[in-house]
Protein backbone atom coordinates (compact mmCIF):
# COMPACT_ATOMS: atom_id res chain seq x y z
CA UNK A 241 0.00 0.00 0.00
CA UNK A 242 1.49 3.39 -1.04
CA UNK A 243 2.31 5.57 1.87
CA UNK A 244 -0.01 8.40 0.88
CA UNK A 245 -3.05 6.10 0.80
CA UNK A 246 -2.34 4.71 4.19
CA UNK A 247 -1.85 8.22 5.50
CA UNK A 248 -5.20 9.20 4.01
CA UNK A 249 -6.76 6.17 5.65
CA UNK A 250 -5.14 7.12 8.91
CA UNK A 251 -6.46 10.66 8.67
CA UNK A 252 -9.87 9.42 7.65
CA UNK A 253 -9.96 7.05 10.56
CA UNK A 254 -9.09 9.93 12.87
CA UNK A 255 -12.03 11.89 11.51
CA UNK A 256 -14.34 8.95 12.02
CA UNK A 257 -13.02 8.20 15.45
CA UNK A 258 -13.48 11.84 16.30
CA UNK A 259 -17.05 11.61 15.15
CA UNK A 260 -17.93 8.50 17.04
CA UNK A 261 -16.34 9.93 20.11
CA UNK A 262 -18.47 13.02 19.74
CA UNK A 263 -21.49 10.74 19.58
CA UNK A 264 -20.82 8.53 22.53
CA UNK A 265 -18.83 10.73 24.93
CA UNK A 266 -20.06 13.57 27.12
CA UNK A 267 -21.32 15.92 24.46
CA UNK A 268 -24.45 17.94 25.09
CA UNK A 269 -24.90 21.18 23.16
CA UNK A 270 -21.99 22.86 24.89
CA UNK A 271 -20.12 19.57 25.23
CA UNK A 272 -20.07 19.55 29.03
CA UNK A 273 -21.07 16.59 31.18
CA UNK A 274 -23.67 17.31 33.87
CA UNK A 275 -22.07 18.56 37.06
CA UNK A 276 -24.82 17.75 39.55
CA UNK A 277 -27.62 15.19 39.59
CA UNK A 278 -30.32 14.91 42.27
CA UNK A 279 -32.26 11.77 43.19
CA UNK A 280 -35.30 12.23 45.44
CA UNK A 281 -36.00 9.14 47.57
CA UNK A 282 -33.63 6.49 48.96
CA UNK A 283 -35.74 3.39 48.54
CA UNK A 284 -34.53 0.63 46.25
CA UNK A 285 -35.58 2.72 43.24
CA UNK A 286 -33.61 5.84 44.19
CA UNK A 287 -30.50 4.08 45.46
CA UNK A 288 -30.34 1.80 42.40
CA UNK A 289 -30.74 4.89 40.21
CA UNK A 290 -27.78 6.55 41.97
CA UNK A 291 -25.72 3.41 41.38
CA UNK A 292 -26.56 3.17 37.67
CA UNK A 293 -26.10 6.93 37.15
CA UNK A 294 -22.60 6.61 38.60
CA UNK A 295 -21.88 3.72 36.22
CA UNK A 296 -22.95 5.67 33.17
CA UNK A 297 -21.90 9.24 33.97
CA UNK A 298 -18.56 8.34 35.53
CA UNK A 299 -16.76 9.41 38.71
CA UNK A 300 -16.83 13.22 38.27
CA UNK A 301 -20.51 14.06 38.52
CA UNK A 302 -21.91 14.85 41.98
CA UNK A 303 -24.93 12.69 42.82
CA UNK A 304 -27.07 13.95 45.73
CA UNK A 305 -29.67 11.53 47.11
CA UNK A 306 -32.44 13.05 49.28
CA UNK A 307 -34.41 11.07 51.84
CA UNK A 308 -36.91 12.50 54.31
CA UNK A 309 -37.33 9.37 56.44
CA UNK A 310 -35.22 6.21 56.42
CA UNK A 311 -32.97 4.73 53.73
CA UNK A 312 -34.87 1.74 52.34
CA UNK A 313 -38.33 3.32 52.06
CA UNK A 314 -40.78 0.46 51.66
CA UNK A 315 -37.99 -1.97 52.53
CA UNK A 316 -38.00 -1.70 56.31
CA UNK A 317 -37.70 -3.79 59.46
CA UNK A 318 -39.20 -3.71 62.94
CA UNK A 319 -37.55 -5.14 66.03
CA UNK A 320 -39.21 -7.71 68.32
CA UNK A 321 -37.30 -9.39 71.13
CA UNK A 322 -33.95 -8.16 69.75
CA UNK A 323 -34.64 -9.64 66.33
CA UNK A 324 -35.53 -7.73 63.16
CA UNK A 325 -38.40 -8.66 60.84
CA UNK A 326 -39.30 -7.35 57.39
CA UNK A 327 -42.41 -5.15 57.58
CA UNK A 328 -42.47 -4.12 53.89
CA UNK A 329 -41.10 -5.76 50.75
CA UNK A 330 -39.83 -9.16 51.79
CA UNK A 331 -39.42 -11.75 49.05
CA UNK A 332 -37.22 -11.77 45.96
CA UNK A 333 -37.54 -14.16 43.02
CA UNK A 334 -34.53 -16.11 41.82
CA UNK A 335 -34.89 -14.58 38.36
CA UNK A 336 -34.73 -10.99 39.67
CA UNK A 337 -31.34 -10.40 38.12
CA UNK A 338 -30.72 -6.79 39.17
CA UNK A 339 -31.45 -7.57 42.82
CA UNK A 340 -29.20 -10.61 42.59
CA UNK A 341 -26.45 -8.56 41.06
CA UNK A 342 -26.68 -5.89 43.79
CA UNK A 343 -26.42 -8.51 46.51
CA UNK A 344 -23.39 -10.03 44.82
CA UNK A 345 -21.62 -6.70 44.26
CA UNK A 346 -22.30 -5.60 47.82
CA UNK A 347 -21.06 -8.84 49.31
CA UNK A 348 -24.38 -9.44 51.07
CA UNK A 349 -25.72 -12.89 51.83
CA UNK A 350 -28.84 -14.70 50.74
CA UNK A 351 -31.39 -15.71 53.30
CA UNK A 352 -33.27 -18.76 52.07
CA UNK A 353 -36.88 -19.09 53.11
CA UNK A 354 -37.49 -21.56 55.92
CA UNK A 355 -39.87 -24.35 54.95
CA UNK A 356 -43.42 -24.11 56.24
CA UNK A 357 -46.82 -25.18 54.98
CA UNK A 358 -49.45 -22.89 53.56
CA UNK A 359 -53.23 -23.17 53.71
CA UNK A 360 -56.15 -21.12 52.38
CA UNK A 361 -58.87 -20.04 54.81
CA UNK A 362 -62.31 -18.84 53.73
CA UNK A 363 -63.42 -17.32 57.03
CA UNK A 364 -64.90 -20.57 58.26
CA UNK A 365 -62.52 -23.34 57.33
CA UNK A 366 -59.45 -24.28 55.34
CA UNK A 367 -60.33 -25.05 51.74
CA UNK A 368 -56.81 -25.90 50.61
CA UNK A 369 -54.04 -27.40 52.69
CA UNK A 370 -50.47 -28.08 51.76
CA UNK A 371 -49.16 -31.44 52.93
CA UNK A 372 -45.77 -33.06 53.36
CA UNK A 373 -46.35 -35.03 50.22
CA UNK A 374 -45.56 -33.22 47.01
CA UNK A 375 -47.28 -35.86 44.88
CA UNK A 376 -50.34 -35.82 47.06
CA UNK A 377 -50.56 -32.03 46.72
CA UNK A 378 -50.24 -32.33 42.98
CA UNK A 379 -52.90 -35.01 42.90
CA UNK A 380 -55.27 -32.92 45.00
CA UNK A 381 -54.78 -29.89 42.80
CA UNK A 382 -55.39 -32.01 39.73
CA UNK A 383 -58.48 -33.55 41.29
CA UNK A 384 -59.90 -30.24 42.35
CA UNK A 385 -59.00 -27.95 39.47
CA UNK A 386 -58.24 -30.10 36.44
CA UNK A 387 -55.51 -28.74 34.21
CA UNK A 388 -55.98 -25.13 35.35
CA UNK A 389 -52.74 -24.99 37.25
CA UNK A 390 -50.67 -26.33 34.37
CA UNK A 391 -52.16 -23.77 32.01
CA UNK A 392 -51.44 -21.12 34.58
CA UNK A 393 -47.86 -22.18 35.07
CA UNK A 394 -47.19 -22.11 31.35
CA UNK A 395 -48.77 -18.68 31.07
CA UNK A 396 -46.61 -17.24 33.87
CA UNK A 397 -43.47 -18.83 32.43
CA UNK A 398 -44.09 -17.40 29.00
CA UNK A 399 -44.55 -13.91 30.44
CA UNK A 400 -41.43 -14.26 32.60
CA UNK A 401 -39.42 -15.36 29.61
CA UNK A 402 -40.45 -12.30 27.62
CA UNK A 403 -39.91 -10.02 30.58
CA UNK A 404 -36.36 -11.33 30.97
CA UNK A 405 -35.49 -9.77 27.61
CA UNK A 406 -35.16 -6.47 29.47
CA UNK A 407 -31.81 -7.57 30.91
CA UNK A 408 -30.36 -8.07 27.45
CA UNK A 409 -31.69 -4.77 26.17
CA UNK A 410 -30.33 -2.95 29.17
CA UNK A 411 -26.95 -4.69 28.95
CA UNK A 412 -26.72 -3.40 25.39
CA UNK A 413 -27.51 0.09 26.62
CA UNK A 414 -31.02 0.51 25.21
CA UNK A 415 -33.46 2.79 27.03
CA UNK A 416 -37.17 3.55 26.82
CA UNK A 417 -38.90 6.88 27.15
CA UNK A 418 -42.07 5.47 28.71
CA UNK A 419 -43.35 2.39 30.52
CA UNK A 420 -45.48 1.65 27.44
CA UNK A 421 -42.43 1.62 25.16
CA UNK A 422 -40.58 -0.62 27.58
CA UNK A 423 -43.42 -3.13 27.85
CA UNK A 424 -44.06 -3.06 24.12
CA UNK A 425 -40.45 -3.90 23.33
CA UNK A 426 -40.67 -6.94 25.63
CA UNK A 427 -44.06 -8.38 24.79
CA UNK A 428 -45.67 -6.28 22.05
CA UNK A 429 -49.29 -5.20 22.28
CA UNK A 430 -49.95 -8.36 24.29
CA UNK A 431 -48.06 -6.86 27.27
CA UNK A 432 -49.71 -3.47 26.85
CA UNK A 433 -53.14 -5.06 26.80
CA UNK A 434 -52.27 -6.92 29.98
CA UNK A 435 -51.91 -3.61 31.82
CA UNK A 436 -55.57 -2.85 31.07
CA UNK A 437 -57.37 -6.19 31.12
CA UNK A 438 -58.28 -7.80 34.41
CA UNK A 439 -56.42 -10.86 35.61
CA UNK A 440 -59.62 -12.88 36.00
CA UNK A 441 -60.71 -12.12 32.44
CA UNK A 442 -57.32 -13.15 31.04
CA UNK A 443 -57.23 -16.35 33.06
CA UNK A 444 -60.78 -17.36 32.19
CA UNK A 445 -59.93 -16.85 28.54
CA UNK A 446 -56.90 -19.05 29.03
CA UNK A 447 -59.22 -21.79 30.28
CA UNK A 448 -58.39 -21.52 33.98
CA UNK A 449 -61.47 -22.41 36.01
CA UNK A 450 -63.37 -19.89 38.11
CA UNK A 451 -62.92 -22.14 41.11
CA UNK A 452 -59.13 -22.13 40.72
CA UNK A 453 -59.20 -18.35 40.37
CA UNK A 454 -61.27 -17.94 43.55
CA UNK A 455 -59.44 -20.49 45.68
CA UNK A 456 -55.83 -20.14 44.55
CA UNK A 457 -55.29 -16.96 42.54
CA UNK A 458 -57.38 -14.61 44.69
CA UNK A 459 -55.55 -15.56 47.93
CA UNK A 460 -52.19 -14.92 46.23
CA UNK A 461 -53.32 -11.49 45.01
CA UNK A 462 -54.55 -10.71 48.52
CA UNK A 463 -51.26 -11.56 50.20
CA UNK A 464 -49.10 -9.83 47.57
CA UNK A 465 -51.15 -6.76 46.66
CA UNK A 466 -54.07 -6.69 49.12
CA UNK A 467 -56.40 -6.55 46.12
CA UNK A 468 -58.77 -8.78 44.22
CA UNK A 469 -58.69 -10.61 40.90
CA UNK A 470 -59.83 -7.49 39.04
CA UNK A 471 -56.24 -6.17 39.11
CA UNK A 472 -54.55 -5.99 35.69
CA UNK A 473 -53.24 -9.24 34.22
CA UNK A 474 -49.66 -7.97 34.05
CA UNK A 475 -49.28 -7.20 37.73
CA UNK A 476 -51.16 -10.43 38.40
CA UNK A 477 -48.49 -12.34 36.50
CA UNK A 478 -45.71 -10.52 38.41
CA UNK A 479 -47.46 -11.52 41.61
CA UNK A 480 -47.86 -15.15 40.53
CA UNK A 481 -44.20 -15.37 39.57
CA UNK A 482 -43.52 -14.29 43.15
CA UNK A 483 -45.65 -17.17 44.40
CA UNK A 484 -43.44 -19.81 42.77
CA UNK A 485 -40.54 -21.60 44.34
CA UNK A 486 -36.96 -20.24 44.49
CA UNK A 487 -37.61 -17.25 46.64
CA UNK A 488 -35.05 -15.56 48.79
CA UNK A 489 -34.38 -12.44 50.84
CA UNK A 490 -31.31 -10.58 52.04
CA UNK A 491 -29.62 -11.74 55.22
CA UNK A 492 -29.80 -8.87 57.70
CA UNK A 493 -32.74 -7.21 55.87
CA UNK A 494 -33.52 -6.24 52.30
CA UNK A 495 -32.93 -2.56 53.08
CA UNK A 496 -29.20 -3.32 53.38
CA UNK A 497 -29.18 -3.28 49.58
CA UNK A 498 -30.25 0.38 49.61
CA UNK A 499 -27.60 1.61 52.06
CA UNK A 500 -25.03 -0.53 50.21
CA UNK A 501 -25.89 0.96 46.82
CA UNK A 502 -25.59 4.50 48.19
CA UNK A 503 -22.03 3.75 49.29
CA UNK A 504 -21.14 1.90 46.10
CA UNK A 505 -22.41 4.87 44.07
CA UNK A 506 -20.34 7.28 46.19
CA UNK A 507 -23.52 9.30 46.41
CA UNK A 508 -23.84 12.32 48.64
CA UNK A 509 -26.66 11.45 51.05
CA UNK A 510 -28.81 14.34 52.27
CA UNK A 511 -31.34 13.70 55.04
CA UNK A 512 -34.02 16.18 54.01
CA UNK A 513 -37.50 16.62 52.66
CA UNK A 514 -37.56 18.06 49.13
CA UNK A 515 -40.32 20.65 49.04
CA UNK A 516 -40.05 22.41 45.68
CA UNK A 517 -38.57 21.70 42.28
CA UNK A 518 -38.50 24.79 40.08
CA UNK A 519 -37.35 25.37 36.56
CA UNK A 520 -34.70 27.99 35.74
CA UNK A 521 -33.35 28.96 32.37
CA UNK A 522 -29.59 28.85 31.95
CA UNK A 523 -28.50 30.05 28.53
CA UNK A 524 -29.85 27.64 25.93
CA UNK A 525 -30.72 24.95 28.45
CA UNK A 526 -32.21 24.85 31.93
CA UNK A 527 -31.49 23.81 35.47
CA UNK A 528 -33.70 22.61 38.25
CA UNK A 529 -33.63 24.25 41.63
CA UNK A 530 -34.43 21.91 44.52
CA UNK A 531 -35.56 23.47 47.79
CA UNK A 532 -35.36 21.20 50.79
CA UNK A 533 -35.69 21.26 54.54
CA UNK A 534 -33.25 19.47 56.79
CA UNK A 535 -33.80 19.15 60.54
CA UNK A 536 -32.29 22.58 61.05
CA UNK A 537 -32.26 24.42 57.73
CA UNK A 538 -34.06 25.43 54.60
CA UNK A 539 -31.65 25.09 51.67
CA UNK A 540 -31.75 25.16 47.89
CA UNK A 541 -29.40 24.04 45.15
CA UNK A 542 -29.25 23.73 41.35
CA UNK A 543 -29.11 20.48 39.35
CA UNK A 544 -28.74 19.53 35.69
CA UNK A 545 -30.68 16.28 36.00
CA UNK A 546 -33.30 15.29 38.60
CA UNK A 547 -34.81 11.84 39.19
CA UNK A 548 -37.89 11.55 41.39
CA UNK A 549 -37.93 8.07 42.94
CA UNK A 550 -41.01 8.24 45.11
CA UNK A 551 -44.70 7.99 44.20
CA UNK A 552 -46.26 11.34 43.23
CA UNK A 553 -49.88 10.23 43.64
CA UNK A 554 -51.84 12.59 45.85
CA UNK A 555 -52.57 10.17 48.69
CA UNK A 556 -48.89 9.28 49.12
CA UNK A 557 -48.14 12.95 49.80
CA UNK A 558 -44.53 13.36 48.69
CA UNK A 559 -44.85 17.03 49.67
CA UNK A 560 -43.11 18.15 46.46
CA UNK A 561 -44.49 21.10 44.50
CA UNK A 562 -43.38 22.04 41.02
CA UNK A 563 -42.86 25.67 40.06
CA UNK A 564 -41.98 27.61 36.93
CA UNK A 565 -42.99 24.85 34.52
CA UNK A 566 -44.91 26.22 31.55
CA UNK A 567 -47.19 24.49 30.78
CA UNK A 568 -47.66 23.09 34.29
CA UNK A 569 -46.64 19.50 34.87
CA UNK A 570 -49.65 17.18 34.70
CA UNK A 571 -51.06 15.76 37.95
CA UNK A 572 -50.18 12.11 38.36
CA UNK A 573 -53.46 10.19 38.39
CA UNK A 574 -54.60 7.34 40.63
CA UNK A 575 -53.95 6.54 44.27
CA UNK A 576 -52.04 4.04 46.39
CA UNK A 577 -53.53 1.09 48.22
CA UNK A 578 -53.39 0.89 51.99
CA UNK A 579 -52.00 -2.30 53.52
CA UNK A 580 -51.24 -2.59 57.21
CA UNK A 581 -48.49 -4.92 58.39
CA UNK A 582 -48.87 -5.96 62.04
CA UNK A 583 -45.99 -7.84 63.57
CA UNK A 584 -47.45 -9.65 66.56
CA UNK A 585 -45.53 -11.50 69.24
CA UNK A 586 -47.88 -13.95 70.91
CA UNK A 587 -49.90 -17.15 70.79
CA UNK A 588 -51.96 -17.80 67.69
CA UNK A 589 -55.61 -18.70 68.32
CA UNK A 590 -55.69 -21.98 66.46
CA UNK A 591 -59.31 -22.57 67.60
CA UNK A 592 -60.33 -19.77 65.28
CA UNK A 593 -59.06 -21.88 62.39
CA UNK A 594 -60.79 -25.01 63.67
CA UNK A 595 -57.82 -26.51 65.54
CA UNK A 596 -58.64 -26.50 69.27
CA UNK A 597 -55.33 -28.27 69.96
CA UNK A 598 -52.54 -25.97 68.73
CA UNK A 599 -50.11 -28.92 68.68
CA UNK A 600 -52.07 -30.24 65.70
CA UNK A 601 -51.99 -26.96 63.75
CA UNK A 602 -49.61 -27.70 60.86
CA UNK A 603 -49.47 -24.40 58.95
CA UNK A 604 -46.88 -21.63 58.87
CA UNK A 605 -48.90 -19.32 56.61
CA UNK A 606 -52.58 -18.74 56.21
CA UNK A 607 -53.86 -17.07 53.04
CA UNK A 608 -57.49 -16.04 52.67
CA UNK A 609 -60.16 -16.03 50.00
CA UNK A 610 -61.97 -12.84 48.98
CA UNK A 611 -64.76 -13.29 51.55
CA UNK A 612 -66.82 -10.28 52.64
CA UNK A 613 -66.18 -9.42 56.26
CA UNK A 614 -62.85 -11.22 56.53
CA UNK A 615 -60.67 -8.64 58.30
CA UNK A 616 -57.21 -9.86 57.30
CA UNK A 617 -55.48 -10.78 54.03
CA UNK A 618 -52.92 -13.19 55.43
CA UNK A 619 -51.30 -14.30 58.68
CA UNK A 620 -47.98 -16.09 58.78
CA UNK A 621 -45.27 -17.06 61.17
CA UNK A 622 -42.39 -14.65 60.45
CA UNK A 623 -38.69 -15.44 60.26
CA UNK A 624 -36.16 -12.88 61.48
CA UNK A 625 -33.87 -11.25 58.93
CA UNK A 626 -30.87 -12.97 60.50
CA UNK A 627 -31.26 -16.72 60.54
CA UNK A 628 -28.77 -18.64 62.64
CA UNK A 629 -27.69 -22.19 61.90
CA UNK A 630 -30.03 -23.90 64.35
CA UNK A 631 -33.06 -21.77 63.51
CA UNK A 632 -36.47 -23.44 63.53
CA UNK A 633 -39.96 -21.98 63.37
CA UNK A 634 -41.82 -21.77 66.66
CA UNK A 635 -44.54 -24.36 67.15
CA UNK A 636 -48.10 -22.98 67.32
CA UNK A 637 -48.31 -23.86 71.03
CA UNK A 638 -45.32 -21.61 71.73
CA UNK A 639 -45.20 -17.83 71.66
CA UNK A 640 -44.04 -16.79 68.20
CA UNK A 641 -43.75 -13.79 65.92
CA UNK A 642 -46.44 -13.45 63.26
CA UNK A 643 -46.98 -11.04 60.39
CA UNK A 644 -50.57 -10.14 59.58
CA UNK A 645 -51.53 -8.10 56.51
CA UNK A 646 -54.87 -6.34 56.64
CA UNK A 647 -56.59 -3.55 54.69
CA UNK A 648 -57.11 -1.49 57.89
CA UNK A 649 -55.35 -1.38 61.28
CA UNK A 650 -56.55 -4.37 63.32
CA UNK A 651 -59.08 -3.59 66.04
CA UNK A 652 -58.50 -4.98 69.49
CA UNK A 653 -61.27 -7.58 69.09
CA UNK A 654 -59.77 -8.68 65.76
CA UNK A 655 -56.38 -9.18 67.40
CA UNK A 656 -58.12 -11.10 70.17
CA UNK A 657 -59.74 -13.31 67.54
CA UNK A 658 -56.48 -14.18 65.77
CA UNK A 659 -54.35 -14.43 68.92
CA UNK A 660 -55.09 -16.06 72.25
CA UNK A 661 -52.82 -13.53 73.87
CA UNK A 662 -49.89 -11.39 72.81
CA UNK A 663 -46.94 -9.51 74.24
CA UNK A 664 -46.59 -6.84 71.57
CA UNK A 665 -47.99 -5.56 68.29
CA UNK A 666 -46.05 -3.32 65.92
CA UNK A 667 -48.07 -1.67 63.24
CA UNK A 668 -46.76 -0.27 59.95
CA UNK A 669 -49.44 1.46 57.95
CA UNK A 670 -48.27 1.48 54.31
CA UNK A 671 -49.45 3.24 51.21
CA UNK A 672 -48.11 0.00 49.88
CA UNK A 673 -48.55 -0.23 46.11
CA UNK A 674 -50.86 1.22 43.48
CA UNK A 675 -54.57 0.74 43.92
CA UNK A 676 -54.90 -0.86 40.53
CA UNK A 677 -57.93 0.32 38.66
CA UNK A 678 -57.82 3.81 40.22
CA UNK A 679 -56.49 5.06 36.86
CA UNK A 680 -56.16 3.56 33.39
CA UNK A 681 -53.01 5.56 32.57
CA UNK A 682 -49.42 4.49 33.01
CA UNK A 683 -47.67 7.57 34.46
CA UNK A 684 -44.95 9.29 32.39
CA UNK A 685 -41.21 8.65 32.82
CA UNK A 686 -40.04 12.00 31.43
CA UNK A 687 -41.80 14.83 33.27
CA UNK A 688 -39.66 17.50 31.62
CA UNK A 689 -36.42 17.68 29.62
CA UNK A 690 -34.08 16.25 32.28
CA UNK A 691 -36.63 15.63 35.04
CA UNK A 692 -37.49 11.93 35.36
CA UNK A 693 -40.06 9.95 37.35
CA UNK A 694 -39.29 6.37 38.37
CA UNK A 695 -42.40 5.07 40.12
CA UNK A 696 -44.71 4.95 37.11
CA UNK A 697 -43.36 1.42 36.59
CA UNK A 698 -45.30 0.30 39.67
CA UNK A 699 -48.51 0.59 37.65
CA UNK A 700 -47.24 -2.23 35.45
CA UNK A 701 -46.11 -4.15 38.56
CA UNK A 702 -44.88 -3.08 41.99
CA UNK A 703 -41.85 -4.99 43.24
CA UNK A 704 -38.23 -4.35 44.18
CA UNK A 705 -37.07 -5.71 40.83
CA UNK A 706 -39.50 -3.49 38.91
CA UNK A 707 -38.06 -0.42 40.64
CA UNK A 708 -34.55 -1.69 39.81
CA UNK A 709 -35.41 -2.18 36.14
CA UNK A 710 -36.87 1.34 36.08
CA UNK A 711 -33.71 2.67 37.77
CA UNK A 712 -31.44 1.19 35.11
CA UNK A 713 -33.75 2.48 32.39
CA UNK A 714 -33.78 6.03 33.76
CA UNK A 715 -29.98 6.10 34.16
CA UNK A 716 -29.62 5.00 30.52
CA UNK A 717 -32.33 7.36 29.32
CA UNK A 718 -30.82 10.34 31.14
CA UNK A 719 -27.38 9.49 29.78
CA UNK A 720 -28.47 9.08 26.17
CA UNK A 721 -30.66 12.16 26.21
CA UNK A 722 -27.88 14.24 27.75
CA UNK A 723 -25.52 13.04 25.03
CA UNK A 724 -28.13 13.17 22.28
CA UNK A 725 -27.74 9.52 21.39
CA UNK A 726 -31.34 9.23 20.37
CA UNK A 727 -30.76 6.01 18.45
CA UNK A 728 -30.39 4.26 21.83
CA UNK A 729 -33.92 5.26 22.88
CA UNK A 730 -37.17 3.49 21.92
CA UNK A 731 -35.52 1.38 19.23
CA UNK A 732 -37.88 -1.05 17.54
CA UNK A 733 -37.23 -4.71 16.92
CA UNK A 734 -34.54 -5.02 19.57
CA UNK A 735 -34.56 -8.81 19.66
CA UNK A 736 -33.39 -8.81 16.07
CA UNK A 737 -30.94 -5.91 16.54
CA UNK A 738 -29.24 -7.52 19.48
CA UNK A 739 -28.81 -10.82 17.67
CA UNK A 740 -27.00 -9.10 14.83
CA UNK A 741 -24.92 -6.95 17.21
CA UNK A 742 -23.43 -10.03 18.84
Ligand SMILES: Cc1cc2nc3c(=O)[nH]c(=O)nc-3n(C[C@H](O)[C@H](O)[C@H](O)COP(=O)(O)OP(=O)(O)OC[C@H]3O[C@@H](n4cnc5c(N)ncnc54)[C@H](O)[C@@H]3O)c2cc1C
Pocket residue numbers: 280281282283284285286306307308309310311312313314315327328329330331332512513514515549550551557558559560579581670671672673695702703704705707
Ligand atom coordinates in the same frame (compact mmCIF):
# COMPACT_ATOMS: atom_id res chain seq x y z
C1 LIG B 1 -46.25 -4.51 52.81
C2 LIG B 1 -45.48 -4.59 51.51
C3 LIG B 1 -45.06 -5.82 51.02
C4 LIG B 1 -44.33 -5.92 49.84
N1 LIG B 1 -43.86 -7.13 49.44
C5 LIG B 1 -42.98 -7.18 48.40
C6 LIG B 1 -42.28 -8.38 48.12
O1 LIG B 1 -42.42 -9.38 48.82
N2 LIG B 1 -41.41 -8.39 47.06
C7 LIG B 1 -41.18 -7.28 46.30
O2 LIG B 1 -40.38 -7.33 45.36
N3 LIG B 1 -41.84 -6.11 46.57
C8 LIG B 1 -42.71 -6.03 47.61
N4 LIG B 1 -43.32 -4.86 47.91
C9 LIG B 1 -43.12 -3.71 47.01
C10 LIG B 1 -41.76 -3.06 47.21
O3 LIG B 1 -41.51 -2.88 48.58
C11 LIG B 1 -41.75 -1.71 46.50
O4 LIG B 1 -42.15 -1.89 45.16
C12 LIG B 1 -40.38 -1.05 46.49
O5 LIG B 1 -39.78 -1.13 47.76
C13 LIG B 1 -40.54 0.40 46.05
O6 LIG B 1 -39.28 1.05 46.14
P1 LIG B 1 -39.12 2.55 45.66
O7 LIG B 1 -37.72 2.94 45.95
O8 LIG B 1 -39.57 2.67 44.27
O9 LIG B 1 -40.13 3.42 46.57
P2 LIG B 1 -40.03 3.68 48.14
O10 LIG B 1 -39.43 2.54 48.84
O11 LIG B 1 -41.39 4.12 48.57
O12 LIG B 1 -39.00 4.91 48.28
C14 LIG B 1 -39.37 6.25 48.18
C15 LIG B 1 -38.60 7.05 49.23
O13 LIG B 1 -38.74 8.44 48.97
C16 LIG B 1 -38.82 9.12 50.20
N5 LIG B 1 -39.47 10.42 49.94
C17 LIG B 1 -40.75 10.64 49.57
N6 LIG B 1 -40.96 11.96 49.38
C18 LIG B 1 -39.79 12.60 49.64
C19 LIG B 1 -39.39 13.96 49.62
N7 LIG B 1 -40.25 14.93 49.29
N8 LIG B 1 -38.10 14.26 49.93
C20 LIG B 1 -37.23 13.26 50.26
N9 LIG B 1 -37.56 11.96 50.29
C21 LIG B 1 -38.83 11.63 49.98
C22 LIG B 1 -39.65 8.20 51.06
O14 LIG B 1 -39.46 8.47 52.43
C23 LIG B 1 -39.12 6.83 50.65
O15 LIG B 1 -38.07 6.40 51.48
C24 LIG B 1 -44.06 -4.74 49.10
C25 LIG B 1 -44.48 -3.49 49.59
C26 LIG B 1 -45.18 -3.41 50.78
C27 LIG B 1 -45.57 -2.06 51.31
Ligand SMILES: *[C@@H]1O[C@H](CO)[C@@H](O)[C@H](O)[C@H]1NC(C)=O
Pocket residue numbers: 428429430431433
Ligand atom coordinates in the same frame (compact mmCIF):
# COMPACT_ATOMS: atom_id res chain seq x y z
C1 LIG C 1 -54.23 -5.82 22.08
O1 LIG C 1 -55.41 -5.03 21.91
C2 LIG C 1 -55.53 -4.43 20.63
C3 LIG C 1 -56.75 -3.51 20.65
O2 LIG C 1 -57.81 -4.11 21.32
C4 LIG C 1 -55.63 -5.53 19.56
O3 LIG C 1 -55.70 -4.97 18.28
C5 LIG C 1 -54.38 -6.42 19.66
O4 LIG C 1 -54.49 -7.50 18.76
C6 LIG C 1 -54.20 -6.96 21.05
N1 LIG C 1 -52.94 -7.68 21.11
C7 LIG C 1 -52.85 -8.96 21.44
C8 LIG C 1 -51.50 -9.60 21.35
O5 LIG C 1 -53.79 -9.61 21.85
Ligand SMILES: *[C@@H]1O[C@H](CO)[C@@H](O)[C@H](O)[C@H]1NC(C)=O
Pocket residue numbers: 468469470
Ligand atom coordinates in the same frame (compact mmCIF):
# COMPACT_ATOMS: atom_id res chain seq x y z
C1 LIG D 1 -62.41 -5.76 43.28
O1 LIG D 1 -62.32 -4.60 44.09
C2 LIG D 1 -62.81 -3.41 43.47
C3 LIG D 1 -62.64 -2.28 44.46
O2 LIG D 1 -61.34 -2.15 44.85
C4 LIG D 1 -64.27 -3.56 43.05
O3 LIG D 1 -64.69 -2.41 42.37
C5 LIG D 1 -64.42 -4.80 42.17
O4 LIG D 1 -65.79 -5.00 41.89
C6 LIG D 1 -63.85 -6.03 42.86
N1 LIG D 1 -63.90 -7.16 41.94
C7 LIG D 1 -64.34 -8.36 42.27
C8 LIG D 1 -64.29 -9.40 41.20
O5 LIG D 1 -64.77 -8.61 43.38
Ligand SMILES: *[C@@H]1O[C@H](CO)[C@@H](O)[C@H](O)[C@H]1NC(C)=O
Pocket residue numbers: 349491492493625626
Ligand atom coordinates in the same frame (compact mmCIF):
# COMPACT_ATOMS: atom_id res chain seq x y z
C1 LIG E 1 -27.40 -9.85 60.45
O1 LIG E 1 -26.84 -10.04 59.15
C2 LIG E 1 -26.11 -8.91 58.66
C3 LIG E 1 -25.69 -9.23 57.24
O2 LIG E 1 -25.05 -10.46 57.12
C4 LIG E 1 -24.92 -8.63 59.58
O3 LIG E 1 -24.22 -7.50 59.12
C5 LIG E 1 -25.45 -8.37 61.00
O4 LIG E 1 -24.39 -8.19 61.88
C6 LIG E 1 -26.31 -9.54 61.47
N1 LIG E 1 -26.92 -9.18 62.75
C7 LIG E 1 -27.01 -10.02 63.76
C8 LIG E 1 -27.72 -9.52 64.97
O5 LIG E 1 -26.57 -11.16 63.71
Ligand SMILES: *[C@@H]1O[C@H](CO)[C@@H](O)[C@H](O)[C@H]1NC(C)=O
Pocket residue numbers: 589591592593656657658659660661
Ligand atom coordinates in the same frame (compact mmCIF):
# COMPACT_ATOMS: atom_id res chain seq x y z
C1 LIG F 1 -60.33 -17.83 69.52
O1 LIG F 1 -61.21 -18.33 68.53
C2 LIG F 1 -62.41 -18.85 69.05
C3 LIG F 1 -63.17 -19.45 67.87
O2 LIG F 1 -63.43 -18.50 66.87
C4 LIG F 1 -63.19 -17.74 69.75
O3 LIG F 1 -64.37 -18.26 70.32
C5 LIG F 1 -62.31 -17.12 70.85
O4 LIG F 1 -62.99 -16.01 71.40
C6 LIG F 1 -61.00 -16.65 70.23
N1 LIG F 1 -60.15 -15.96 71.18
C7 LIG F 1 -59.54 -16.54 72.22
C8 LIG F 1 -58.75 -15.62 73.09
O5 LIG F 1 -59.62 -17.73 72.44
